[in-house]
Amino acid sequence: MKQLIHNPMKYNRLLICLALFALLTTSCSKNRFDFSDFKGVQTKGTWALPIAHGNYTIPHLMQRFEIDSMIDYDPSGNMSFNFYHEQLGVISGEKLLTFDDLLVSEHYEYPNPIPGLVLPVPVDTAFNLSKMFSFESENIEVLSAKMKTGHFDFDISSNVGQIRQVEISSQEIKDVDGNDFQFIYDPELGITGFDVAGLRYETDEFNALSFDFKVHVTVQDLSPLDFMFDLNIDGSDFSLSEMSGYVDAYTTRTQIDTAFSVFPDNMSGTLAVEHVMVTLSERNTFGLDAVVVIDTAMVSGDNLAPISLVSPLPLVIDAIPSMDFTEVYNQSLDGVLNAHAGNFYITSNFVVNPLGLEDLVTVTDASAIDMRVNVNVPFVFKMDDVHYIDTVNMRLSEISTPEWIKKLTLELTFNSTIPFDLIGNFQMYDSEHNVITDTLLEDATLITASYDGQPSIENVTIEIDGERLQRVMRSNRIILDFDLKNDGRDVVLNANQSLRFNLKAKVEYDGVIEFNQLN
């Protein structure tokens, strides 16, 4: 040993041997530092995540299904479905106080006392014409009125020289000072007509109207045998804001045909309802007697016998003049409604001044006969085979599901005070291939009815793993199918009832998260 230590060559060999031994026993492969084929991170664990939650009272649910506009709540939260229809101006004074449009023509011809004469210089002269006619109306005979709209347009031509101006006046049309209305027709300036808005109409003969024309012409050639004038009067858009005169019996027919939904469209089944209140009200501001005759009033639905809302029919209602609505019908009835939809259908005749032209009356354009229909259905009903189905579109295939996600556990919790059971079927659907890809839930009780106001809690767990997870993620729709049941009891819905739900998930992962998946 001593010799070995003092022999430099053998000393070096010893060192080399020791180094080789050390390398063989302690070194690792050089590939262990070769990261060219490095893929990512190996991991394994479980994340618990909240997915969705909601807290809905009955009003919130009604709002979500867009049927809240017809729901009323009293201070205790009791609910009723309220169909309300108001028809203003079933007969309106505005419609009554109108005249038809006018088109009046007249030809005037006078013999020339000195035919063939040509004057050395032009001379101004005037001719007087007149025309009488009537406003046309089937319903009103007017003695005086305040004119709301209307327009007269004149066209006057002659073979006697050139018409310079025409002075037009009417004894029946009065200006704001009560004077006969006068108008200068001047074709050279393009003034050929006038509006009657704001003017008054006064006559001794119903609806009569006359115009006097003083036609100013400049003449030189008096050679024609006859002097001729042609007059055209075009009247349009006549209405009155107030009139005094006689009104004939005026009749109009109305029809209300309105679809309504008690529950969402996707719900089927029937609801037996009681104590449905039907109320009719009218308002007659004409100052004239009127009559309403209802000949049809019913609620109809698919495959159900129509429910007559008014009995007996026809119902004749005297609409006494009043500035306020008067309730003229109020009755309760029972029936069976479709859960999802129905139609209100009412037809009626309205007659103003049924006795006709007996008395001198005054009518304004603000006068009207208005109608209100109110059908109130308390939310107390029996359900029969009520079913709700809906689909939710989704694009899960756009959300990549890496292979290292092994299992998805969905945990649903429902906390409800709603008085019926909800049995759910959830199916995943691939619309491109028209196949049900997976049944997530089958006849699962999601909500247990609460009849005493105490919340009932249901927990539902859905476990999805393996190939099933891939199938679910290829789906683009989820079909939600619910049965509503309550053991034949009365369903009493109240605004204070609520549904809370919570959806959470556990995501189990085990595998390699590749770096290229992190983008």
Next chain:
Amino acid sequence: MNRLFLALALVMAVATSKAQEVSPVAFLRMNPYQTNTNVATDLPYYCYFSVGVGNFGASIHYPRFRFRDLFNYNSDDSPSTFDLVNFAKGLSDQNSVALNLNENIWTFAYRVGDGMLSFGHNYRAQASSEFGYSLFKLLVYGNESLLGEDNATQVNFSFDGQAYNEYAVGYQLKINKHISVGARAKLLFGIANVTTDAFDLSFFTDPDTYALHIREDIGMRFSLPRLFELTDDGLTAGGPFGLADFYHNPGLGFDLGINYRINNRFSVAAAVNDLGFIKWNQNNMELVGKINDAGQFYDDDTFVFEGLDVDQLQLIVSDASYRRMFLDTLKEYFNFQLDETGGYRTSLPTSFLVRGSIDVNEHNRFSAQFQGCFRSDGFQPAVTLAYGGSFFDKIEVSGTYTMMKGSLVNIGVGLGFNLGAFHIYGATSNLFNINTGGSKWRDIQAGIVFNLREKSDKIGTTTPDYF
């Protein structure tokens, strides 16, 4: 870019140090660099000097896992995946990653009267990162096993580090045969700094609803060389970077020491090192992270995710553009703000020691030392029992046994050779790396220094602090 900057900060923190090792070099009695521990040490040299190779020290602290266990391998033994589970298993409740570098660029010392005047230039980098196991447990295993307020994940990081140049002037004076004192003044120039004021995250999962509650409070300050610049686009590559950039952040430091020899056998010493500061003036930035009020998931400085409402959920699963917008919105809650900030001051990691020694004979000395270091994460004490001996006038050895917080068994050795005019040495303070608590650590200190003996003394016979 802010996240890039955060990653950079993490890397910096990972590559930094703890500076609490008790080096066996301090007990190699002929080694001039024992004055790094106690500037009052009386050396038997007329002069000594070194350039470049005088003293290099490095230490690294790292979690307990083994490198090869962190990976799964392909058939050809190349790494295929990083095994997060094994990584997490290798962590303790509290972990540290640290690196400490100390390079003596040059040293020159010569005797003046009864003392020795010394000059030196060192490059030093110190940084450390402390982190708990809880964050990685959460990231690796998920939150299923951490449901409930009692299991809330509290994440407290600390990233602190600085690199600087140190120009030192020291003087050791032997007052009489009992007392030797020393002092060293150091002019410092900071190069880079990371200071963590706060890095607190908390994560809580409601056991009933799985609602996630996340809070964050992050405040970090940086002073970086102009390799990086903060612009409107965030942190970008800057430059040019020149020698002058090493001299923008001035500081001062002091080392003080005293030796007292009671008699021929017993002596005591005390020293304070790195008492000082650096004022960081150049390219300072501040990173602030708090939960932003970005909408529905914000509640009292907390991100609270209780799930989506039904309409949102339907949009998420059916509308890709909404999904993208939603994810972008989520990011807004966790936005980090990186801004320029004014100058700030950091303290040096001041340490002190108290040592008692007994010389069994002229060749063998036993010492007991208590030392402590004030760091950003608190006072770090350590107790060392050491042996220093010399043989054949050419060889000196030292051995240390150090107990420190979280690491009770640390056995170090030092070995030095006196070969004429130069002294070559090497040491490590943790030879076996056993029972090191939350993390492992390795260190090395080595160098070659040229010296001229004051007299023709042999080691152990005329060592100035032994008579």
